[in-house]
Amino acid sequence: MSAAIDTAPANPAPAADTRDTRAAWALTAPALMLFVGVLLIPLAMTVMLSFHDWGQYKGIEPVFILKNWHEVATDPYFAEMFWRTFRIALLTTLITAVLGAPEAYILNRMSGRWKSLFLLVILGPLLISVVARTLGWALLFGGTNGLVNKLLMSLGLIGSPVPFMFTETGMVVALAHVMMPFMVLSVWAALQRVDPQIENAALSLGAGPLTIIRRIVLPQIMPGVLSGAIIVFSLSASAFATPAIIGGRRLKVAATLAYDEFLNTLNWPLGAAVAVLLLVALVMIVVGSNALIERRYAELFR
Amino acid sequence: MSFLELDRVAKQFGPQTVVDDFSLAVGKGEFISFLGPSGCGKTTTLQMIAGFLDPSRGAIRLEGRDLTAVQPAKRGLGIVFQSYALFPHMTAAENVAFGLEMRRVPRVERDERVRATLAMVGLAGYEDRYPRRMSGGQQQRVALARALVIQPSVLLLDEPLSNLDAKLREGMQIELRQIQRNLGTTTVLVTHDQNEAMSLSDRIVVMSQGRIEQIGTPQETYERPASAFVSQFLGKTNDFTATIDRTAVSARLVAGSWSGPAPAGVRGPVTISIRPERIGFGDAGLAAKIVTRIFQGNHWLFQCESECGPAIVIRQNDGRPQPAEGEAVRLAWRPEDMSLRDAGGPA
Numbered sequence: 001m002s003a004a005i006d007t008a009p010a011n012p013a014p015a016a017d018t019r020d021t022r023a024a025w026a027l028t029a030p031a032l033m034l035f036v037g038v039l040l041i042p043l044a045m046t047v048m049l050s051f052h053d054w055g056q057y058k059g060i061e062p063v064f065i066l067k068n069w070h071e072v073a074t075d076p077y078f079a080e081m082f083w084r085t086f087r088i089a090l091l092t093t094l095i096t097a098v099l100g101a102p103e104a105y106i107l108n109r110m111s112g113r114w115k116s117l118f119l120l121v122i123l124g125p126l127l128i129s130v131v132a133r134t135l136g137w138a139l140l141f142g143g144t145n146g147l148v149n150k151l152l153m154s155l156g157l158i159g160s161p162v163p164f165m166f167t168e169t170g171m172v173v174a175l176a177h178v179m180m181p182f183m184v185l186s187v188w189a190a191l192q193r194v195d196p197q198i199e200n201a202a203l204s205l206g207a208g209p210l211t212i213i214r215r216i217v218l219p220q221i222m223p224g225v226l227s228g229a230i231i232v233f234s235l236s237a238s239a240f241a242t243p244a245i246i247g248g249r250r251l252k253v254a255a256t257l258a259y260d261e262f263l264n265t266l267n268w269p270l271g272a273a274v275a276v277l278l279l280v281a282l283v284m285i286v287v288g289s290n291a292l293i294e295r296r297y298a299e300l301f302r
Numbered sequence: 303m304s305f306l307e308l309d310r311v312a313k314q315f316g317p318q319t320v321v322d323d324f325s326l327a328v329g330k331g332e333f334i335s336f337l338g339p340s341g342c343g344k345t346t347t348l349q350m351i352a353g354f355l356d357p358s359r360g361a362i363r364l365e366g367r368d369l370t371a372v373q374p375a376k377r378g379l380g381i382v383f384q385s386y387a388l389f390p391h392m393t394a395a396e397n398v399a400f401g402l403e404m405r406r407v408p409r410v411e412r413d414e415r416v417r418a419t420l421a422m423v424g425l426a427g428y429e430d431r432y433p434r435r436m437s438g439g440q441q442q443r444v445a446l447a448r449a450l451v452i453q454p455s456v457l458l459l460d461e462p463l464s465n466l467d468a469k470l471r472e473g474m475q476i477e478l479r480q481i482q483r484n485l486g487t488t489t490v491l492v493t494h495d496q497n498e499a500m501s502l503s504d505r506i507v508v509m510s511q512g513r514i515e516q517i518g519t520p521q522e523t524y525e526r527p528a529s530a531f532v533s534q535f536l537g538k539t540n541d542f543t544a545t546i547d548r549t550a551v552s553a554r555l556v557a558g559s560w561s562g563p564a565p566a567g568v569r570g571p572v573t574i575s576i577r578p579e580r581i582g583f584g585d586a587g588l589a590a591k592i593v594t595r596i597f598q599g600n601h602w603l604f605q606c607e608s609e610c611g612p613a614i615v616i617r618q619n620d621g622r623p624q625p626a627e628g629e630a631v632r633l634a635w636r637p638e639d640m641s642l643r644d645a646g647g648p649a
Contacts, residue, residue, distance in 0.1 A: 200354050201387035205401035205452065206375050215400075219391040297391075 050272035060268055068273040078257075078274070082281070085254040088171055089237035093229045095176040100183030101225050105217065107184070108191045126181050134245045137174045138165060166250045174242050179235060183228040190224025226293045234282050254278040305330040305488055306351070306456055311360035313346050320346045322512045324360070328456075331486040333479070335499035338509035339535070344492045347509075348458055351490065353377050364455060375404075380449030380487075384461040386441050388433040394420065394444045395429035401452040419451040420444075422481065439470045446478070450485065457482070459491040463498060475501050496536050500524065508532050524577075526641055533575050533641065540581065542588070542610040544574045555637075558609030560588040562637040573643045578603075578614040580639035583625060587634035588613075595627050608633060 050068055053061040072078045107118055125133055140148045141164030149161040164170040194217065202212045240255040247253065252260065254274060261271030304327035313321040321343040328334050336344035349355040351362060353374030362369040369377060389397050395416050402412045420426060423443040433441050442462060449457060462478075463471045479502050482489050493499050499506050500520040508515040508523055508531075516528035527533035530541070544557040546564050553564040557574060579601075590608035602624050604615040613633060617624060625631050 195385050195387045197383045197385055197387040198389065200352070200374075201381065201383060201448075202389075202400070203354075203374050204352060204377075204379060204381040205448070206378070206404035207400070208375060211404070216389055220389075 046272045047276055049269055050276050052269040052272075054267050054269045068270045071270065072273050072277060081252055081254055081257050081274075082277070084168065084251070085237055085278070086281075088168060088175065088243075088253060089233050091168075091172045092175040092179055092236040093233045095172065096179050096183040096232050097225055097229055099176075100180055100228065101187045101221065103180075104184045104187035104191060104224075105213075105221070108188065122184050123181055125178070130178055130239075130241045131245065133178055134174050134242045137170070137177070138245060141165065141170065165246060166248055167246075168251065171243055171246045171251065171253075174246050175236050175239060178239075178242055179232040182231045182235065183225075186228030186231060187221055187224045190221040194220050223293060223297045226289070226297075230286055230289060230293075234286050237282055238278065304328060305332075305365060306490075307361075307363040308347070308351070309361045309363065311347065311350060311357045311362060313343070313350060313355060314358045320512050321350070321357075324514060326507060326514070326517065328488060328490065330488055333482055333489045333491070333502060333504045335491045335493055335503040335506045336509055337493055337496060337499040337506050337535070338515075340494055341511075342509040343512040344494075344509050345460060348460055348490060348492045351456070352379055352381055352458055378452065378455055380452060380454030380457045382442075382445045382449050382457070382459045382462045384464060386433075386445040386465075388441055388444055388448070390433050393430050393432055394425060394436070394447075397433070397444055398448045398451050401448060405452065415451055416447075419447045422450075423447045424477070438466055439474065442466060442474065446481075450481070450487070454487065457487045457489040459489065461492055461494070464493075464495070471498070478502065500536075508535065510535075527575070530573070530575075530643065538578050538614055538616075540576050540578060540613045542574050542576075542608075542613075543571055545571050558588045559586070559632070560634065565637075565642065568642065570644070574640045575643070576635050576640045578616040579618075581613070581615045581633050581635050582617075583615070583631045584634035585632060587632040590631055590633050592625055592627050592629050592631060595624070606631070606633065 049060075051064050051066070053063050053065050053067060055061070103122070107115060107122070110118060138146070140146050141162055143149065143165060144153070144161050146161060146164070149158075149164075152158045153161065164173075198216060198220075199212050202216045207215065238255055239253075240259065243251070243253045244256050244259070247256065249260075255278065258271045258274040258278070261267050261274060265271075306328040308324055308326045311321060311324040312319065324343075324347055326334070336347060338344050346355060350357045351369070353369070353372065357370060364377075389400065392400070398416045398419055399412055402415060407415070417426075417429070420429060423446050425440060425443050425447065428436065428440065428444075431440075433444065436444065442465075445462070459478075463474055466474060475498060491499070491502060503520060505517060505519055506523050507517050510531050516523055516532045518526075518528075523532060524536050527536060527539075533539045533541075542557045544555050546568060547554045547556045547561070554561045555564040555568070555572070555574070588608050588610060590606040590613060592604050592606050594605045596603040596605075597619075599619065601619050602617045604617070604625070606613045606615060615633065
């Protein structure tokens with residue numbers, strides 16, 4: 001009995017090891033297969049598709065050419081689309097950060113019941129479809145029939161409807177509304193890690209309220225603001241529903257452009273090139289800024 | 303004239319009175335502790351001195367000047383928080399320098415004072431460390447340095463040692479006391495640890511349910527507790543009910559088989575309270591049986607079952623043989639070692 005116990009640890013360890021590894025693979029296999037099946041393979045196919053040829057009468061030809069990539073890289077039409085996409089995403093991110101961070105801070109200082117009520121108000125929009133929320137903006141500002149436009153015009157405050165539909169401003173405003181909860185939640189999470197006594201500590205050392213916000217609170221929630229910014233930026237740059245409704249055909253962004261190439265022009269390979277370029281650009285921006293943030297705020301992330 | 307004065311201060315949260323009728327005069331350079339169980343109002347009182355809470359009634363004066371009208375940022379008090387509340391995005395030196403920056407102390411002087419204060423709390427060479435990379439004890443020292451560098455008129459300590467382990471806490475107590483003595487800073491400590499209050503303070507304010515139970519030196523509060531609460535909160539104690547026997551020539555105080563001369567003015571039944579280390583085993587006195595005997599190195603702890611209920615006795619381990627478990631003993635004490643209260647209530 002004792003002999004068996006004594007020798008036990010020496011030998012079966014490697015055997016148990018391989019068994020554990022095998023079990024681990026077996027257990028993760030279903031999820032892994034799903035991941036490979038619905039994400040990696042379609043992604044690889046899209047990348048391959050972007051190198052195929054296409055003609056109005058011949059359709060898609062499975063050959064390897066750089067025609068689509070050459071077109072995307074040289075035609076200023078695509079450059080304009082991509083610049084617009086990232087301009088809109090950047091502006092949306094800025095607006096959500098400037099409004100969302102103070103919103104989260106105020107929310108965090110509210111007392112119990114008010115806090116939960118306003119948290120619900122902020123998160124509420126997430127429960128409603130993006131399409132419905134964006135259409136709401138269209139109802140308010142859509143041309144002469146928009147409710148707000150009608151009201152302002154009948155009051156004589158404006159002569160013609162506020163330009164909202166088919167403008168970049170409209171897109172940014174609607175996107176900022178849609179993305180706000182992500183920023184608020186991200187800053188909120190960062191605020192939870194701030195010692196509640198820390199503002200009192202700064203106060204006792206003679207700091208005024210503005211100094212406390214600027215020197216003590218802001219540096220500590222900055223990682224939250226920045227990670228919120230990454231989420232908002234990548235979601236805005238790849239957003240489809242809001243730009244499709246507000247911008248329509250007149251004001252396209254990368255996502256709606258790819259959609260149009262696929263479903264209207266039927267030039268799948270070109271659409272694939274646009275989609276892949278958007279993906280690569282976003283991944284590079286997100287990974288790059290994330291690395292920068294983690295280096296800059298190393299002492300806060302530990 | 304007292305330096306810091308609290309005059310009938312009270313604090314109410316809605317219908318609940320958290321601190322009531324709190325009056326205290328603190329002398330310059332004095333080390334005062336607010337001692338009591340959690341929820342007794344000691345931290346609330348400290349926060350009112352700091353200015354984070356406004357008193358509902360009463361006045362707080364510093365050198366005769368009304369403090370309640372002064373913004374907390376302008377009070378010039380040094381505070382060490384229970385959680386330390388260090389600024390995590392600043393190094394130790396930047397943390398300590400913050401208060402001086404707010405006072406617009408010139409850079410050269412600021413650097414010198416930060417360096418000197420960090421050295422005083424034993425953290426020379428740790429200037430560029432971030433709080434997260436320091437141990438609890440080191441963070442505690444940074445918090446202390448940050449509060450002291452502004453040369454505060456009063457230093458407020460809110461359970462500063464409660465997050466440290468026992469050994470570190472003892473060391474910090476001694477160091478804290480030395481630093482406070484050297485600087486002569488008037489200090490108010492909030493604690494629930496009676497040992498900490500006794501080893502650090504000049505005077506202790508024992509609090510219970512928002513009220514002051516007793517103000518006195520550590521010895522006074524321990525030796526002559528003003529109420530049952532104080533005697534029980536500050537260390538172990540034995541409470542026996544005693545009656546007065548007037549049949550003898552001079553009235554005698556009787557508890558079981560123990561009796562002593564009755565102090566003048568005592569009439570009805572009283573509760574007598576004796577610290578366990580003041581009880582000895584003798585030939586006459588309260589009859590008791592030893593239930594358990596515990597050896598604790600420098601002393602023995604006896605739990606006895608006496609005529610008047612359970613009793614605890616502590617005897618110094620002086621090398622002499624001690625009674626064994628189950629042995630019948632007599633418990634005796636000098637009349638001056640006990641304190642008397644009316645039975646069932648404070649004296």
